[in-house]
Amino acid sequence: MSDNSHSTGQPANEDHENIVLKDDTEYGRQHEIIKQKQAEDRERAGDPAEPKVGVYICRCGGNISDVVDVERTAQIVGMVPGVTISKVHTFMCSDPGQHMISNDILENGLDRVVVASCSPFLHEQTFRGAVSRGNLNPYLYEHVNIREQGSWAHKHDPEGATQLAIRMITAAVGRLQNAQPLDLIKLPNHRKALVIGGGIAGMKAAAELAARGILVLLVESSGRLGGQLNERGRVYPSETMASEIVADLEKQVRNNDKIDLLLNSKVTAVDGFIGNFRTVIEGPFGPAGGFDKRDALVGAIVLATGYRPYVPRDGEFLYHQDPCVVTTPEFIQMMQNMDPAAKSFEYNGRNIRSVAFLHCVGSRQLDGVHEPQPDGTLNKYCSRTCCSTILQQALALRKRFPKIQVYDFHRDIRTYGRGEEDYYINASKEGVVFFRFNGEDPPQVERTMDAKGHLPRSRKAGPITITVKDMLTWGEDLAVPVDMVVLGVGMTPSPIQDLIESIKLPTGEDHFLQEVHPKLRPVEVAVNGVLLAGTAQAPMNIQETLNAAGAAAVKAAAMFAHEMVELNPFVASVDSSLCCGEGICVTQCDYEGALQLVEKEVDGQTVQRAEVNAGLCVGCGACVPVCPHRALELNGWRLDQFESMVDGLMADIPHGDCQPELVHLG
Amino acid sequence: MPLSTATVLSKRIIKTVQGNARSIKGCSMADGFTPKILVLATEKCAYPGADAVGKAHLEYPSEVFILRVLSPVLFPEDFYLRAYSKGVDGIIIAACGSDCPYHGAYERLAKRIDDLTVHMKDGGLEIERIRLTAICTVCIKAFLKEIAEMEENLARLGPVNRTLAETLRQESRQRLVTSARYSLASTITTGERVAL
Numbered sequence: 001m002s003d004n005s006h007s008t009g010q011p012a013n014e015d016h017e018n019i020v021l022k023d024d025t026e027y028g029r030q031h032e033i034i035k036q037k038q039a040e041d042r043e044r045a046g047d048p049a050e051p052k053v054g055v056y057i058c059r060c061g062g063n064i065s066d067v068v069d070v071e072r073t074a075q076i077v078g079m080v081p082g083v084t085i086s087k088v089h090t091f092m093c094s095d096p097g098q099h100m101i102s103n104d105i106l107e108n109g110l111d112r113v114v115v116a117s118c119s120p121f122l123h124e125q126t127f128r129g130a131v132s133r134g135n136l137n138p139y140l141y142e143h144v145n146i147r148e149q150g151s152w153a154h155k156h157d158p159e160g161a162t163q164l165a166i167r168m169i170t171a172a173v174g175r176l177q178n179a180q181p182l183d184l185i186k187l188p189n190h191r192k193a194l195v196i197g198g199g200i201a202g203m204k205a206a207a208e209l210a211a212r213g214i215l216v217l218l219v220e221s222s223g224r225l226g227g228q229l230n231e232r233g234r235v236y237p238s239e240t241m242a243s244e245i246v247a248d249l250e251k252q253v254r255n256n257d258k259i260d261l262l263l264n265s266k267v268t269a270v271d272g273f274i275g276n277f278r279t280v281i282e283g284p285f286g287p288a289g290g291f292d293k294r295d296a297l298v299g300a301i302v303l304a305t306g307y308r309p310y311v312p313r314d315g316e317f318l319y320h321q322d323p324c325v326v327t328t329p330e331f332i333q334m335m336q337n338m339d340p341a342a343k344s345f346e347y348n349g350r351n352i353r354s355v356a357f358l359h360c361v362g363s364r365q366l367d368g369v370h371e372p373q374p375d376g377t378l379n380k381y382c383s384r385t386c387c388s389t390i391l392q393q394a395l396a397l398r399k400r401f402p403k404i405q406v407y408d409f410h411r412d413i414r415t416y417g418r419g420e421e422d423y424y425i426n427a428s429k430e431g432v433v434f435f436r437f438n439g440e441d442p443p444q445v446e447r448t449m450d451a452k453g454h455l456p457r458s459r460k461a462g463p464i465t466i467t468v469k470d471m472l473t474w475g476e477d478l479a480v481p482v483d484m485v486v487l488g489v490g491m492t493p494s495p496i497q498d499l500i501e502s503i504k505l506p507t508g509e510d511h512f513l514q515e516v517h518p519k520l521r522p523v524e525v526a527v528n529g530v531l532l533a534g535t536a537q538a539p540m541n542i543q544e545t546l547n548a549a550g551a552a553a554v555k556a557a558a559m560f561a562h563e564m565v566e567l568n569p570f571v572a573s574v575d576s577s578l579c580c581g582e583g584i585c586v587t588q589c590d591y592e593g594a595l596q597l598v599e600k601e602v603d604g605q606t607v608q609r610a611e612v613n614a615g616l617c618v619g620c621g622a623c624v625p626v627c628p629h630r631a632l633e634l635n636g637w638r639l640d641q642f643e644s645m646v647d648g649l650m651a652d653i654p655h656g657d658c659q660p661e662l663v664h665l666g
Numbered sequence: 667m668p669l670s671t672a673t674v675l676s677k678r679i680i681k682t683v684q685g686n687a688r689s690i691k692g693c694s695m696a697d698g699f700t701p702k703i704l705v706l707a708t709e710k711c712a713y714p715g716a717d718a719v720g721k722a723h724l725e726y727p728s729e730v731f732i733l734r735v736l737s738p739v740l741f742p743e744d745f746y747l748r749a750y751s752k753g754v755d756g757i758i759i760a761a762c763g764s765d766c767p768y769h770g771a772y773e774r775l776a777k778r779i780d781d782l783t784v785h786m787k788d789g790g791l792e793i794e795r796i797r798l799t800a801i802c803t804v805c806i807k808a809f810l811k812e813i814a815e816m817e818e819n820l821a822r823l824g825p826v827n828r829t830l831a832e833t834l835r836q837e838s839r840q841r842l843v844t845s846a847r848y849s850l851a852s853t854i855t856t857g858e859r860v861a862l
Binding site: 100122147149152153154156157161163164248526560588591620621643645647649 | 702704714717721722723724725726727728729731732733734735737738739740743744745748749752753754757762768769770771778809816839842843851
């Protein structure tokens with residue numbers, strides 16, 4: 001470290017003005033408070049040359065201590081220069097464990113803390129909290145992973161695991177010697193939400209947000225609210241009319257003074273971060289309804305972009321080759337538009353006497369069995385709603401036209417929700433005939449041919465024949481002639497590639513938007529301030545969609561409960577005393593406005609200096625290594641901290657019976 | 667610490683005993699080269715990937731040191747060379763690859779590591795000592811494979827030449843300063859973006 005051109009341990013960024021959003025006086029005031037607190041913290045952070053480090057080693061109830069000799073580890077790290085306390089506890093994360101840390105800081109004046117326990121993803125925040133409660137800046141804390149990457153990964157090498165623990169802790173102590181107190185970056189929170197998509201999910205989210213007093217921009221690309229539900233009739237399991245659900249939600253959304261409804265509009269650009277998303281919306285805002293752009297500053301974004309029904313390829317199960325092969329949404333529309341007085345079912349000049357419903361079209365596709373989509377992927381997922389939809393429609397058809405023979409070809413029947421199993425039971429009772437096929441061996445849908453391979457003259461047998469190896473009759477090959485085939489199509493993600501790219505949204509293998517955690521954080525995405533509502537995330541039925549939309553809205557509302565947005569402090573900072581204003585770093589930054597050269601007064605001369613806008617900096621560190629003067633550092637992840645870690649890892653560690661003196665840093 | 671022999675494989679015992687003998691302070695080191703590997707693991711991908719290995723109770727040598735980083739694009743060439751000069755035998759940069767959460771960072775990292783390899787090669791430091799790879803959060807096998815391959819390489823190469831590494835580090839610092847001057851002349855006027 002001696003050759004570094006700057007002194008370590010000095011606060012790098014004297015002028016924190018760079019994190020002020022210039023036009024925001026409120027923030028400026030807030031910033032004064034932060035600055036003052038930082039100065040106090042720095043005072044309390046003590047002299048980095050003589051730190052007082054406390055090391056706490058967790059046994060994890062044996063998970064760690066069965067392998068790592070924690071007592072010896074504590075004894076040896078106690079000899080590392082700067083360590084004043086080293087203790088062992090059975091459960092460091094327990095209340096007594098955390099208390100011990102806070103108390104030691106207060107009573108013994110510790111100014112740095114290391115906890116060696118499990119993975120930082122489990123308890124780093126826990127111990128930062130414990131450190132804060134001891135009135136120490138939470139970033140003067142270092143977490144060492146000696147469980148997932150220690151005892152568990154070196155179970156048969158206890159001595160090695162112990163050595164590793166000692167080295168990793170020594171490294172952490174080194175890292176802390178160059179650590180600086182940091183504070184969360186606070187920025188104004190714009191209490192306005194953008195909801196993209198005016199289907200039921202979008203409307204529900206908008207209504208829920210508005211009910212919590214939050215202004216909402218609801219953007220819908222078509223000219224009509226309701227989305228896919230506009231294409232539906234009665235919906236399971238309540239048998240409510242879809243139009244009633246849409247009308248109910250529409251009533252809550254329209255004429256709501258909190259909701260700004262933009263139809264025929266599209267969000268074309270999004271940048272910024274939680275509390276401060278700058279978006280551009282294109283729509284008929286121009287004079288005389290001409291298309292124009294409009295900027296909107298919002299604090300949160302709810303994605304309710306929904307799904308598109310799977311569209312079978314031309315020729316897939318005779319789709320688009322026989323006029324009586326239709327998809328479920330088409331069939332539902334057909335039934336909706338039918339004359340209520342009709343005595344028989346006529347379609348395309350064909351008298352329909354038998355109808356086959358086919359499950360899993362465009363869902364649960366298998367390698368080598370199904371043809372991939374144009375982009376080469378298969379829809380491997382279950383669309384979850386088609387089984388109940390098919391059974392509901394089959395049942396309705398049987399009830400409406402008891403003479404029509406209804407067949408159901410399924411791989412499995414997944415009527416999983418409350419009230420949905422009844423559709424299966426009732427369909428059986430009403431005489432729907434079930435066939436079951438293997439996924440590897442889907443049924444074939446072909447034109448009916450006579451024995452000579454010609455289209456039959458007689459119209460007695462249906463013009464379409466479905467052949468299936470039926471598992472319900474232990475693999476018998478059956479041929480079923482029918483007049484109409486209804487393809488139970490699944491859900492596919494809406495084409496929102498532009499949004500995915502501009503917001504940098506994560507998508508799953510299935511191309512739907514991906515949540516942070518399927519169970520623990522189901523409506524949040526990795527981009528803070530962006531929430532998922534409904535089928536943009538995965539196939540869901542109406543209930544699930546509205547649940548998700550409600551959750552997303554409440555989550556967004558909770559974000560707005562704070563006046564300021566807190567961002568983690570790991571952003572680049574410039575040491576003005578080292579910066580020469582060459583601007584090489586600026587060329588390395590891909591984030592517009594995050595790193596810029598600005599003019600400054602230094603010793604009566606106007607010079608250029610690099611400046612970081614902490615609100616826009618993402619903390620990647622791409623700018624750091626190009627500075628020949630090391631004027632740039634990434635707060636919390638400084639290069640000298642990493643160098644100290646390497647020194648710690650390579651230190652001479654006393655072993656076994658050899659009587660140790662002090663640990664020598666490399 | 668007494669060895670729990672019941673569960674310890676004989677190979678491990680030998681290694682551990684050697685390790686003990688080697689590193690007892692003040693005691694002279696006899697033989698047995700155990701390579702020291704530094705893994706720079708990204709917080710979003712490779713670090714949880716390494717956690718997954720431990721969670722699956724799969725093992726790798728204990729002289730593998732995993733450091734958590736936001737993005738390894740942070741490190742200048744001289745950081746790697748300095749690590750070698752301090753006795754690190756091999757470095758694995760376990761990044762996110764195309765899953766990198768930072769725009770353009772992975773491409774920059776790849777370019778920088780390319781340049782580093784060229785300089786190592788020119789300077790006579792074995793390029794097998796550095797490896798850039800992408801490890802995902804559940805890439806257990808890939809992680810173990812990378813470690814095994816690096817171990818194999820290092821067993822063949824032996825300990826790193828620390829003096830050479832230190833010389834290269836100093837050269838690298840010098841180069842950074844020089845190239846900065848050069849690019850200053852070319853960029854500021856044209857306003858072009860240059861990759862260093």
